[in-house]
Amino acid sequence: xxxxxxxxxxxxxxxxxxxxxxxxxxxxxxxxxxxxxxxxxxxxxxxxxxxxxxxxxxxxxxxxxxxxxxxxxxxxxxxxxxxxxxxxxxxxxxxxxxxxxxxxxxxxxxxxxxxxxxxxxxxxxxxxxxxxxxxxxxxxxxxxxxxxxxxxxxxxxxxxxxxxxxxxxxxxxxxxxxxxxxxxxxxxxxxxxxxxxxxxxxxxxxxxxxxxxxxxxxxxxxxxxxxxxxxxxxxxxxxxxxxxxxxxxxxxxxxxxxxxxxxxxxxxxxxxxxxxxxxxxxxxxxxxxxxxxxxxxxxxxxxxxxxxxxxxxxxxxxxxxxxxxxxxxxxxxxxxxxxxxxxxxxxxxxxxxxxxxxxxxxxxxxxxxxxxxxxxxxxxxxxxxxxxxxxxxxxxxxxxxxxxxxxxxxxxxxxxxxxxxxxxxxxxxxxxxxxxxxxxxxxxxx
Amino acid sequence: xxxxxxxxxxxxxxxxxxxxxxxxxxxxxxxxxxxxxxxxxxxxxxxxxxxxxxxxxxxxxxxxxxxxxxxxxxxxxxxxxxxxxxxxxxxxxxxxxxxxxxxxxxxxxxxxxxxxxxxxxxxxxxxxxxxxxxxxxxxxxxxxxxxxxxxxxxxxxxxxxxxxxxxxxxxxxxxxxxxxxxxxxxxxxxxxxxxxxxxxxxxxxxxxxxxxxxxxxxxxxxxxxxxxxxxxxxxxxxxxxxxxxxxxxxxxxxxxxxxxxxxxxxxxxxxxxxxxxxxxxxxxxxxxxxxxxxxxxxxxxxxxxxxxxxxxxxxxxxxxxxxxxxxxxxxxxxxxxxxxxxxxxxxxxxxxxxxxxxxxxxxxxxxxxxxxxxxxxxxxxxxxxxxxxxxxxxxxxxxxxxxxxxxxxxxxxxxxxxxxxxxxxxxxxxxxxxxxxxxxxxxxxx
Numbered sequence: 001x002x003x004x005x006x007x008x009x010x011x012x013x014x015x016x017x018x019x020x021x022x023x024x025x026x027x028x029x030x031x032x033x034x035x036x037x038x039x040x041x042x043x044x045x046x047x048x049x050x051x052x053x054x055x056x057x058x059x060x061x062x063x064x065x066x067x068x069x070x071x072x073x074x075x076x077x078x079x080x081x082x083x084x085x086x087x088x089x090x091x092x093x094x095x096x097x098x099x100x101x102x103x104x105x106x107x108x109x110x111x112x113x114x115x116x117x118x119x120x121x122x123x124x125x126x127x128x129x130x131x132x133x134x135x136x137x138x139x140x141x142x143x144x145x146x147x148x149x150x151x152x153x154x155x156x157x158x159x160x161x162x163x164x165x166x167x168x169x170x171x172x173x174x175x176x177x178x179x180x181x182x183x184x185x186x187x188x189x190x191x192x193x194x195x196x197x198x199x200x201x202x203x204x205x206x207x208x209x210x211x212x213x214x215x216x217x218x219x220x221x222x223x224x225x226x227x228x229x230x231x232x233x234x235x236x237x238x239x240x241x242x243x244x245x246x247x248x249x250x251x252x253x254x255x256x257x258x259x260x261x262x263x264x265x266x267x268x269x270x271x272x273x274x275x276x277x278x279x280x281x282x283x284x285x286x287x288x289x290x291x292x293x294x295x296x297x298x299x300x301x302x303x304x305x306x307x308x309x310x311x312x313x314x315x316x317x318x319x320x321x322x323x324x325x326x327x328x329x330x331x332x333x334x335x336x337x338x339x340x341x342x343x344x345x346x347x348x349x350x351x352x353x354x355x356x357x358x359x360x361x362x363x364x365x366x367x368x369x370x371x372x373x374x375x376x377x378x379x380x381x382x383x384x385x386x387x388x389x390x391x392x393x394x395x396x397x398x399x400x401x402x403x404x405x406x407x408x409x410x411x412x413x414x415x416x417x418x419x420x421x422x423x424x425x426x427x428x429x430x431x432x433x434x435x436x437x438x439x440x441x442x443x444x445x446x
Numbered sequence: 447x448x449x450x451x452x453x454x455x456x457x458x459x460x461x462x463x464x465x466x467x468x469x470x471x472x473x474x475x476x477x478x479x480x481x482x483x484x485x486x487x488x489x490x491x492x493x494x495x496x497x498x499x500x501x502x503x504x505x506x507x508x509x510x511x512x513x514x515x516x517x518x519x520x521x522x523x524x525x526x527x528x529x530x531x532x533x534x535x536x537x538x539x540x541x542x543x544x545x546x547x548x549x550x551x552x553x554x555x556x557x558x559x560x561x562x563x564x565x566x567x568x569x570x571x572x573x574x575x576x577x578x579x580x581x582x583x584x585x586x587x588x589x590x591x592x593x594x595x596x597x598x599x600x601x602x603x604x605x606x607x608x609x610x611x612x613x614x615x616x617x618x619x620x621x622x623x624x625x626x627x628x629x630x631x632x633x634x635x636x637x638x639x640x641x642x643x644x645x646x647x648x649x650x651x652x653x654x655x656x657x658x659x660x661x662x663x664x665x666x667x668x669x670x671x672x673x674x675x676x677x678x679x680x681x682x683x684x685x686x687x688x689x690x691x692x693x694x695x696x697x698x699x700x701x702x703x704x705x706x707x708x709x710x711x712x713x714x715x716x717x718x719x720x721x722x723x724x725x726x727x728x729x730x731x732x733x734x735x736x737x738x739x740x741x742x743x744x745x746x747x748x749x750x751x752x753x754x755x756x757x758x759x760x761x762x763x764x765x766x767x768x769x770x771x772x773x774x775x776x777x778x779x780x781x782x783x784x785x786x787x788x789x790x791x792x793x794x795x796x797x798x799x800x801x802x803x804x805x806x807x808x809x810x811x812x813x814x815x816x817x818x819x820x821x822x823x824x825x826x827x828x829x830x831x832x833x834x835x836x837x838x839x840x841x842x843x844x845x846x847x848x849x850x851x852x853x854x855x856x857x858x859x860x861x862x863x864x865x866x867x868x869x870x871x872x873x874x875x876x877x878x879x880x881x882x883x884x885x886x887x888x889x890x891x892x
Contacts, residue, residue: 010877040811043872050814057812288867299877300870321865328869337869365486366493366503398874399842402849406866410856419767420852421734423774423783424746426489428844431456431745 001026003313004090004104006080006249008032009039010299011280012110013061014306015313016072022314028072029102031090033079036134037063042299044137045163049170051145055137075100083107083253085273106275106313109263110306111246113281113297118155118241122216127223128237131160143236149173151234153225155213157184159329159336161240165205166332168236175205176232178225179241180212187342189376191357192392199334208232243297245282258284262295267319269309277312279305286322288409289340289387290349296325326405328398335397339405340388343378351380353387354445360434362396364426371395377404377414377438384413384446389435396428404435414442447472449759450536450550452526452695454478455485456745457726458556459507460752461759462518468760474518475548477536479525482580483509488745490583491609495616497591501583521546529553529699531719552721552759555709556752557692559727559743564601564687568662573669574683577606589682595619597680599671601659603630605775605782607686611651612778614682621651622678624671625687626658633788635822637803638838645780654678689743691728704730708741713765715755723758725751732768734855735786735833736795742771772851774844781843785851786834789824797826799833800891806880808842810872817841823850823860823884830859830892835881842874850881860888 003019005012008030016028030037038061047053066072077095084091091101115130117123127147129140143149152168154161154177165175184207185193200207211227216237218224225232245262256272258264263278265271267286271278281297283305301323311318326339346353355378363370373393379386389404391397407417418439424431432440449465451458454476462474476483484507493499512518523541530537537547561576563569573593575586589595598614600607600623611621630653631639646653657673662683664670671678691708702718704710709724711717713732717724727743729751747769757764774783792799801824809816819839825832835850837843853863864885870877878886 040872040877042870042877043810043812046813046872053812053814060811298870300867300879300882303877304865321862323867326867326869328871328874330871330873335874339867339869364489365506366489366499368492368496368499396845398869398871399845400848402846402866402868402879403852405868406849406852406856406858406863409862409866410852410858412852412856416767416855417852419750420848420855421746421769421772421785422848422851423772423785423844424488424744425774425776425844426486426492427776428774428781431486431488431749433746433848436746 002103002105003028003108004102005030005108005110006090007110007112007280008037008074009041009110009112009280010302011306012108013038013066014303015108015110015279015310016066017070018307018310019313020070020072022310022316026314030072030074031078031080031092031102032074032076034133034135035076037066037074037076039134041133044131045160045167048137048140048164049167055134055141058134080249083249083276085253085276088275106277108309109250109271109276109278109282110280111249111282113243113245115240116242116244118213118239120213120216122218123239125216125218125223127218127221127235128216128239130239131164132243144171147221147235149235152176152236152238153178153223153232153234154238154240155179155225156240156242157207157209158240158242162200162331163329164238164240165200169203169205176208176234177205178208178211178213178227178232180210182210184209189355189357189390192374192376192390195374195392196331196334196336199332203332243281245295245297247282250278258293258295260295264293267321268312268317269305269320277309279309285320288322288324292349294323294325296323298327321409324405324408326401328401333394334392335394336392337397337401338388338390339401340408341378342388346378346380346387351387352382353378354381354442356438356441356445358434358438358441360430360437362393363428364430367426373397373434375434375438377435377442379414379442379446381446384415386412386414386417400435414439414446418443448549448551449474449554450548451476451554451556452536453556453558453726454483454520455487455556455558455726456748457752458554459484459512460749461554461556461725461756462512463516464753464756465759466516466518468756468762472760476518476520477524477526477538477548478520478522480579480581481522483512483520483522485580487579490577491606491613494583494586494610495613501580501587504580526695529695529722531699531722534721552723554755555696555717555722555724555728556726557695557728559689559691561686562688562690564659564685566659566662568664569685571662571664571669573664573667573681574662574685576685577610578689590617593667593681595681597622598682598684599624599669599678599680600684600686601625601671602686602688603653603655604686604688608646608777609775610684610686611646615649615651622654622680623651624654624657624659624673624678626656628656630655635801635803635836638820638822638836641820641838642777642780642782645778649778689727691741691743693728696724704739704741706741710739713767714758714763715751715766723755725755734768734770738795740769740771742769744773767855770851770854772847774847779840780838781840782838783843783847784834784836785847786854787824788834792824792826792833797833798828799824800827800888802884802887802891804880804884804887806876806883808839809874810876813872819843819880821880821884823881823888825860825888825892827892830861832858832860832863846881860885860892864889
């Protein structure tokens with residue numbers, strides 16, 4: 001059995017390592033375009049925030065370790081360009097310009113996702129960066145080290161944009177953020193989004209929602225981001241306007257694509273060609289609440305899907321149930337988390353949602369140091385089912401979202417959630433956990 | 447309808463308030479032995495730790511508020527002594543020595559639990575305290591304020607003993623702890639218990655497990671706790687050796703008792719007499735994992751049961767599913783949490799448990815400030831079901847226990863748990879949540 005993997009990050013290397021553990025005799029070949037494998041891309045903003053740390057700190061395991069210790073045939077600098085499904089071959093070109101081809105019995109496409117390059121004149125100017133892989137991180141750190149960066153412009157206001165905002169703020173840089181849409185965190189309940197917005201503004205970040213960047217010009221190292229009626233300038237520009245799945249290879253090979261043009265896979269992670277799997281940010285998944293396909297590129301799913309592919313390739317068949325879009329990020333002193341559907345997504349999926357937003361606190365009555373926690377909860381008026389939760393607070397949010405996530409997997413009703421025996425101690429929670437308060441309130445609307 | 451409630455803390459006042467909200471015309475009478483109602487008993491150790499704060503800060507709502515705003519007939523200083531089930535009357539005596547009696551249509555017994563007074567000679571000496579209600583807290587604070595307390599002896603090493611240990615340590619007091627049993631936190635996985643033990647010892651607390659206190663003597667304000675081959679001395683002694691349900695009234699009235707002599711109730715909180723309910727620390731509950739009765743006196747259940755009784759009395763019938771014993775407490779810089787069954791409890795309940803203990807970390811690879819998190823997970827080898835989780839760590843434990851708690855309510859298998867889409871971001875978690883790492887490891891044993 002010859003198992004070839006295109007892409008050497010989370011999904012690809014998880015699959016390669018697990019296949020070798022399960023079937024040490026199997027020939028496992030990994031083709032990776034860059035020199036990096038197995039790193040924590042999510043850690044990039046935090047690493048960039050700290051001049052003392054090297055980008056290479058984010059590397060979990062180096063190529064040589066995979067080769068020497070795990071006997072994985074790992075080819076760095078190898079870019080796959082074509083999948084020949086009839087001949088079961090992957091063809092491509094090395095960074096040195098040589099052509100290569102590998103035949104496979106089973107193939108895994110784990111090509112990840114790429115940062116979307118916004119369609120703005122001058123986006124390729126020196127000093128304009130995107131953020132997705134270690135090379136991007138290295139380039140940004142080099143730019144910060146070599147230039148006196150006093151002001152920065154970030155295009156985008158999503159979670160990576162906000163993490164980068166904080167990273168640059170940590171350097172003492174004055175940050176402006178701009179995006180075409182008028183609504184800050186449009187997927188979020190307006191009250192919660194307002195809390196996050198206030199936190200950002202408290203740190204003197206200048207926000208310009210509703211302005212579409214049209215041009216970036218460079219005059220002697222000062223970059224100007226120009227929109228109608230607005231010019232923002234700085235010594236660095238970061239474009240963080242979303243990601244898209246790297247599904248070009250799969251599309252060219254005639255494999256089916258799903259939402260957002262991610263590669264369509266079944267619960268076994270098989271593409272429309274059962275000899276070919278896809279895993280990680282390039283592939284889609286089932287949503288456990290709607291039962292429909294979604295594309296939610298997150299790290300845990302990538303690692304889990306890599307393992308599942310290896311298990312299936314090794315004959316130990318497993319299926320992955322799906323995702324519910326649980327995510328958390330940090331915005332200065334705030335933790336911001338979500339799981340499941342927003343009210344709007346719920347409507348679009350055919351539910352008849354009701355929702356509540358409650359403000360409670362992080363500690364018990366009279367316990368010092370308590371801070372507000374905001375919970376937004378969505379349920380279905382027809383079935384009583386819990387559909388989604390959003391949460392914002394200074395503490396106790398990041399892990400608190402996991403109980404609602406579990407409840408979504410279990411298909412619980414809001415009433416069942418309201419009966420959960422959750423943890424309480426004065427330093428950590430009110431007697432009624434904030435999510436229980438929300439559930440009790442939401443029950444009145446269902 | 448005349449609704450009489452014996453006991454004015456969490457369960458009793460929750461029931462009274464909710465009954466008045468649901469049925470404003472209902473006559474609601476609360477009989478409370480002490481002068482305090484509706485306070486946070488769990489906050490006592492933290493309040494005692496802080497000389498600047500008054501015990502009364504722990505009062506959530508004062509008697510007069512219940513009387514004036516909620517029109518509840520609240521009688522403080524009224525001790526119930528007898529329930530006449532035939533005549534539907536509660537009889538008792540006031541703090542001033544007068545007899546009283548109230549007739550009822552529905553009665554709620556919400557008498558709570560009491561600290562167990564250990565059978566030690568001299569336990570009633572001045573300077574020896576137990577900790578259960580506000581009066582105990584006031585007495586301890588008064589003693590600390592009026593005496594130069596340099597050394598303290600705590601009898602017991604359970605969670606209240608440990609919270610009091612930290613409270614006294616905060617005052618700069620040298621603390622010794624003693625108990626007859628040889629095992630520190632005997633319900634806990636030994637590896638996790640060892641982590642907690644190390645944390646306690648790091649703060650120079652002197653621990654004497656395996657010594658049975660036999661006598662307490664007082665010579666001029668210096669108390670000596672004497673055991674075989676050991677004498678510990680201090681200006682204060684705290685006895686924290688567990689609690690027992692206040693079920694004497696119910697027993698005397700011929701009501702059925704359950705585990706630990708708690709008052710036996712069904713899911714509607716009805717005792718063996720359907721006109722009489724019990725709620726809070728005096729009553730038992732169903733365990734959602736075993737389906738059997740247990741006595742786990744915790745605040746959330748008390749509040750929830752109070753509400754449920756009010757709903758049932760008001761004709762809006764509800765049933766409570768049960769508890770899974772989710773609990774968390776703080777030991778210096780550690781968070782210690784559990785939910786569900788220990789391996790031993792699982793065996794006793796007829797399961798065939800397997801368990802694992804894993805050490806992971808609180809943040810992502812290479813993220814600064816990461817600390818260890820220890821997870822112990824128990825599953826059933828016959829059914830694959832998740833049975834219980836214990837966790838210890840400096841951060842990210844208190845709320846992380848809630849996802850396993852939710853999974854226990856849902857009756858999930860370890861495999862189902864291992865597929866949960868839990869939150870990840872570098873400052874808050876590794877990609878694989880510590881509980882997922884434990885589940886993946888435990889799966890190998892099931």
